[in-house]
Amino acid sequence: xxxxxxxxxxxxxxxxxxxxxxxxxxxxxxxxxxxxxxxxxxxxxxxxxxxxxxxxxxxxxxxxxxxxxxxxxxxxxxxxxxxxxxxxxxxxxxxxxxxxxxxxxxxxxxxxxxxxxxxxxxxxxxxxxxxxxxxxxxxxxxxxxxxxxxxxxxxxxxxxxxxxxxxxxxxxxxxxxxxxxxxxxxxxxxxxxxxxxxxxxxxxxxxxxxxxxxxxxxxxxxxxxxxxxxxxxxxxxxxxxxxxxxxxxxxxxxxxxxxxxxxxxxxxxxxxxxxxxxxxxxxxxxxxxxxxxxxxxxxxxxxxxxxxxxxxxxxxxxxxxxxxxxxxxxxxxxxxx
Amino acid sequence: xxxxxxxxxxxxxxxxxxxxxxxxxxxxxxxxxxxxxxxxxxxxxxxxxxxxxxxxxxxxxxxxxxxxxxxxxxxxxxxxxxxxxxxxxxxxxxxxxxxxxxxxxxxxxxxxxxxxxxxxxxxxxxxxxxxxxxxxxxxxxxxxxxxxxxxxxxxxxxxxxxxxxxxxxxxxxxxxxxxxxxxxxxxxxxxxxxxxxxxxxxxxxxxxxxxxxxxxxxxxxxxxxxxxxxxxxxxxxxxxxxxxxxxxxxxxxxxxxxxxxxxxxxxxxxxxxxxxxxxxxxxxxxxxxxxxxxxxxxxxxxxxxxxxxxxxxxxxxxxxxxxxxxxxxxxxxxxxx
Numbered sequence: 001x002x003x004x005x006x007x008x009x010x011x012x013x014x015x016x017x018x019x020x021x022x023x024x025x026x027x028x029x030x031x032x033x034x035x036x037x038x039x040x041x042x043x044x045x046x047x048x049x050x051x052x053x054x055x056x057x058x059x060x061x062x063x064x065x066x067x068x069x070x071x072x073x074x075x076x077x078x079x080x081x082x083x084x085x086x087x088x089x090x091x092x093x094x095x096x097x098x099x100x101x102x103x104x105x106x107x108x109x110x111x112x113x114x115x116x117x118x119x120x121x122x123x124x125x126x127x128x129x130x131x132x133x134x135x136x137x138x139x140x141x142x143x144x145x146x147x148x149x150x151x152x153x154x155x156x157x158x159x160x161x162x163x164x165x166x167x168x169x170x171x172x173x174x175x176x177x178x179x180x181x182x183x184x185x186x187x188x189x190x191x192x193x194x195x196x197x198x199x200x201x202x203x204x205x206x207x208x209x210x211x212x213x214x215x216x217x218x219x220x221x222x223x224x225x226x227x228x229x230x231x232x233x234x235x236x237x238x239x240x241x242x243x244x245x246x247x248x249x250x251x252x253x254x255x256x257x258x259x260x261x262x263x264x265x266x267x268x269x270x271x272x273x274x275x276x277x278x279x280x281x282x283x284x285x286x287x288x289x290x291x292x293x294x295x296x297x298x299x300x301x302x303x304x305x306x307x308x309x310x311x312x313x314x315x316x317x318x319x320x321x322x323x324x325x326x327x328x329x330x331x332x333x334x335x336x337x
Numbered sequence: 338x339x340x341x342x343x344x345x346x347x348x349x350x351x352x353x354x355x356x357x358x359x360x361x362x363x364x365x366x367x368x369x370x371x372x373x374x375x376x377x378x379x380x381x382x383x384x385x386x387x388x389x390x391x392x393x394x395x396x397x398x399x400x401x402x403x404x405x406x407x408x409x410x411x412x413x414x415x416x417x418x419x420x421x422x423x424x425x426x427x428x429x430x431x432x433x434x435x436x437x438x439x440x441x442x443x444x445x446x447x448x449x450x451x452x453x454x455x456x457x458x459x460x461x462x463x464x465x466x467x468x469x470x471x472x473x474x475x476x477x478x479x480x481x482x483x484x485x486x487x488x489x490x491x492x493x494x495x496x497x498x499x500x501x502x503x504x505x506x507x508x509x510x511x512x513x514x515x516x517x518x519x520x521x522x523x524x525x526x527x528x529x530x531x532x533x534x535x536x537x538x539x540x541x542x543x544x545x546x547x548x549x550x551x552x553x554x555x556x557x558x559x560x561x562x563x564x565x566x567x568x569x570x571x572x573x574x575x576x577x578x579x580x581x582x583x584x585x586x587x588x589x590x591x592x593x594x595x596x597x598x599x600x601x602x603x604x605x606x607x608x609x610x611x612x613x614x615x616x617x618x619x620x621x622x623x624x625x626x627x628x629x630x631x632x633x634x635x636x637x638x639x640x641x642x643x644x645x646x647x648x649x650x651x652x653x654x655x656x657x658x659x660x661x662x663x664x665x666x667x668x669x670x671x672x673x674x
Contacts, residue, residue, distance in 0.1 A: 041467030
């Protein structure tokens with residue numbers, strides 16, 4: 001199976017967004033410091049000030065798994081942590097977060113659980129839950145369905161912005177472990193596990209080693225803020241040349257977002273073992289290796305590109321795995337299977 | 338009819354949110370400068386710095402009208418202007434905006450129109466469209482349905498924050514004209530105009546004086562940034578004691594958000610004429626005066642509470658109407674019909 005078969009067409013979205021680039025750019029002036037397609041937007045209100053870094057996201061159809069499992073206090077954590085990671089890759093640390101929650105019919109019990117999830121993750125990341133909006137929209141949302149969106153604002157000193165320009169041939173490429181799907185690829189996962197195989201969220205297939213399908217799918221998106229702070233503290237900020245959050249588009253679409261022209265990030269996929277849930281999806285859905293790595297993080301949620309002299313695996317608690325290296329090349333990323 | 342009859346229960350949302358206040362507060366530290374329930378959140382990253390002011394919102398079921406009329410380039414403007422107004426009432430001017438757009442199945446033609454709306458309003462407000470997220474979620478959204486959420490970040494110098502504490506007995510209360518429903522009350526409007534009466538968006542009932550139902554409902558939410566800047570410039574910032582964005586909850590729920598204890602804002606509803614669209618909804622839906630003013634802005638999108646010596650009606654282009662005054666009282670707001 002391919003992602004497009006599950007009803008989501010990444011290419012159509014990409015084409016439509018390309019048409020809108022000019023309109024978006026027409027709103028930018030000298031205060032916007034990022035290029036189109038960055039993980040977060042960089043905004044410097046006045047010269048010499050720290051840059052504000054902002055990003056908006058949803059959790060995709062992970063909301064449908066939450067509903068199937070009637071567990072509403074984790075998706076808010078997913079969203080906050082996802083947003084934290086999106087601005088972290090540019091060197092920013094979070095200041096505040098705002099949430100949007102909309103549903104067909106407000107259930108008084110559900111909303112506090114959702115907000116509890118946002119609050120938990122905001123506390124963990126030292127980030128204020130500064131605002132929120134709740135909307136009841138029968139007709140727009142299917143019966144009982146809901147959606148979440150969140151926006152984070154952080155900041156970074158101008159000299160600490162990471163934009164990948166420091167990446168050089170010879171750099172080592174490391175991976176930090178993910179907890180599961182994080183917030184991407186749920187349409188394909190659902191198509192395989194529920195529509196094709198017919199699992200329910202409480203099923204515990206042998207491949208998941210005692211974990212239920214629902215638990216595996218709802219594992220909370222990891223915030224890498226603590227781990228990356230550890231790396232900065234141990235090695236200095238300048239030794240970390242690039243950070244890549246492996247989100248929608250997997251390894252293939254995310255790594256190129258930070259790699260300078262003429263360089264190639266080589267990733268040996270044999271250097272780590274795909275998490276059980278990914279092995280299950282691949283086997284049951286007969287999904288190709290390339291498609292899997294284009295849709296999922298496979299077990300690596302954050303890629304760290306660092307000076308070749310560093311051994312990130314020595315930093316306790318981070319769990320860094322050596323994935324490969326950076327070399328001269330025409331393709332920004334190459335995966336070895 | 339009442340708002341609750343249209344499927345939206347404001348009280349249930351209020352109760353559920355009250356239960357979540359403690360969780361939200363647990364994420365706040367000394368950097369959060371607003372009280373719970375403010376229009377926007379105030380965040381001061383470090384002492385002496387300008388405050389960041391942030392707000393998140395949607396356009397409610399106005400998205401359904403856009404779909405009925407197949408007009409997608411205005412709802413983005415609604416959302417940006419709504420957000421601009423939400424932070425303007427605390428004295429802030431916009432810096433940047435981020436959008437979230439989610440739909441059941443991405444139509445390549447619709448997305449550029451949506452983003453065109455965001456871009457247009459961002460340009461008009463001098464605000465960068467700094468980021469966005471697009472999600473395709475078949476199953477969560479009904480076929481062809483979509484939703485929008487947006488987050489704005491602006492800022493204000495500490496000495497320019499408007500929190501209503503300057504409001505005093507004797508102040509005059511002014512209203513600035515709205516263009517229509519702005520982004521609130523669409524569930525009730527739809528219940529009356531479409532479900533009860535059976536209008537289509539192209540119908541032109543005599544009460545609307547040649548304007549179609551769709552055109553009246555889709556009138557773009559007004560940004561009051563230019564008008565309020567004019568008032569600040571003419572009278573000085575300190576002469577404007579309070580600003581109230583009349584959004585969901587109408588006059589009754591919004592005015593109390595800025596009025597200090599022991600004072601009452603008196604509004605004579607005879608001082609302005611309700612817009613045609615509101616007269617039509619009230620007549621066809623047999624909605625009470627109180628309910629109308631609890632749901633809709635009725636033609637006044639921004640309330641300005643100013644020093645009694647000022648005559649705002651003299652400022653050209655702003656269209657300020659004298660609504661009433663501030664007096665001692667137990668109720669924060671009282672409407673005279």
